[in-house]
Amino acid sequence: MTETLQDETREAPTLPLHMRRDGFDPVPDMAAMRDDEGVREVDTAFGMPAFLVARHADVKAVLADSVRFSNESRRAFDAPGAPKFSDEERERMRAGNLLGVDPPEHTRLRRMLTPEFTVRRMRRLEPRIIEIVDDHLDAMEKAGAPADLVADFALPIPSLVICELLGVPYADRAEFQERTSKLLDISLPMDERMDLGRASRDYMADLVARAQAAPGEDMLGMLVREHGSGNDGDLTTDELIGIAGLLLIAGHETTSNMLGLGTLALLRHPDQLALVRDDPAAVAPAVEELLRFLGIVHSGIPRTTTEDVEVGGVAIPADSLVILALAAANRDPRVVADGDRLDITRDAAGHVAFGHGVHHCLGAPLARMEMRTAFPALLRRFPGLKLAVPFEEVGFRAFHFIYGLQSLPVTW
Template sequence: MSETTAPPIYMRRREFDPDPELARLRDEGGVTRTKTFLGVDVWVVSRYADVREVLSDPQRFPIAGPLAFRGPAAPPMSDAELAYLRAGNLLSWDPPEHTRLRRMLTGEFTVRRMRRLEPRIREIVDDHLDAMERQGPPADLVTSFALPIPSLVICELLGVPYEDRDGFQHRTRRMLDLSVPLDERRAVQLESRAYMEELVGRKRAEPDDALLGMLVREHGDELTDAELSGIGTLLLLAGHETTSNMLALGTLALLRNPGQLKLMRDEPERVDGAVEEMLRWLSIVHSGTAKITTTEVTIGGQRIGPGEVVVCALPAANRDPNLVTDPETLDLTRDAAGHVAFGHGVHHCLGAPLARMEMRIAFPALLRRFPTLRTTGAEPDFRSFTIVYGLAALPVEW
């Protein structure tokens, strides 16, 4: 199928910033209609309060599902194939099915459980910093630091063999890259599910102490293999892709803001709030799950009929002056609590405590180990047409 190469307005960036046109639309009305890259009409909601309203109400704004974005030229998808791809994927369901699936996982992602992982995460970070130091500059921060750390953490948490990382990282990049034709992305998605189903089969035979093994032991009679593979596929993808892009893009942002870098490096008491501000300011997830109206609604003064697709522009919402003052400025001293970088409502990111911990450890450790860290002068390779925004490469030296 043919697809355009221009991302829709809610995905457009100028390096760290949302497209200025999106900010203008937010400030003038907050709701606008546009087309996706597949030619599907959607309503874009961009004000902070309106985004929270949409994300808080799965009755009026349930998940739209993959069919809403298919467009007239999309290859067909059978009901059986659609059901298989939705099974176990928390981003494909609203309550009560979402509640059923999530309650089996919530206990594994509490702040208390994440603190048990802290020593191991510190060890993983230090190991990769040691490797960078031994190899010496220059280095690609993405491949040497930002990507392998969350990949190894999520592999150990789930019980996925780390030697399989090249395969799942490649599949993830293809699935999230919207310049890849839809039929190719679907084929990669099926490959990912097949990989996870094979792993689930091994866990069924010999459940270990990792998360997938725990699910088999404690909920194996409640979950089908398709559901287990759906849960595992989503957690593996989200568990490394989002944090790795935050680490790479966030490092570049700090290198371009030396005063903020110094705060992150030298004032450990600020690190929790600093990470929240980084999440707000970068907002690497453009929109999260799309919604579809079940009735006529009014958002931001705009009437929207039933059956319409609604997309929340998270970067614009997080730069809303009604959330923080001077929102375009990266200020690690501010209180950025309440941002929607992890979403909001029932679909608030399950792995948020893990992502926060990884960033709280990794950013200061990197900056302290290499106090003269700097870019090499090469242009950063921004990934502009992917579901998760970030950098393909970041050459650095010290």
């Protein structure tokens, strides 16, 4: 097992405690901090002071309280070395980003998007998701072993799904995937990541302009027709750009890393892999347990306290950054027995892999649908699936906001 930088010539930064992993697991120091202290003052990845919250109950309490723990943080723009932005520039960058606003603004935006992510809507998408999965399995089978499961399966499937849903040209996928991967890589210099963010916004602005000129049947077209200029509850162009950018990044980065890392976890537990492959009733619980066990989203968006608060018996002053150790919380022994062990037969309900409260992941039904389709289809198509390299040589993406794999060489 290796933890790698995309550019191995760069010096690796010091990872914040909540991002440190040993393979699938939070490092022992993270578990000890959760079990002993629960809340600790730390520095963020960008050198800013913050309070790290690790216990499951405390994490849920913070996530449930958008009044005292605000997502509308201006502190995120104050990191050492960050460029200075005017208030107008900050508002434009925040517009449409559901993760960066609180109610009632968040409520207004989410109400427009929720109909597109209901379980009923996902069921209508299911035949197309099955087709996309089967097409990629066909291509893998035709090309023959070995294969890189990340490049050939885990990454392109969610990318194609979200591209079709949003109305993004799939031909652009390589460009936006590379840009997004670098944007989420904290080992890159901040000025380079800021440039990538501007390029990403410019790309989304072009897509929105095309949708405004000729709205299609996709989600962007729907938003323009139903909520664009001139309609009740207008969305500004900046909000459309922000919504599209967030959904594109979240729609392919999270699920693709779950598919890659989840397959590796199942390969390391052959008895549980067999259950997912052979028992349709085992698939949905397995997805929930993998979400809990892997905890690919390290922390989500930092919150800012709007008043003096107390969390886990620790006093936190107003205007403080609060970071949530989601992976550690999902293994809290107070809520899950033997949480460091993968057990797809357990009831993993209550995990915070999709967050909690008003900011609970909008795309959770879509992510679940993709995983429930892709995992068993892959394992049935290739019943002899196995690693093509020793486990110790598998490269983990340690320096990304979303944990995952650089590649996953497999054979069958």
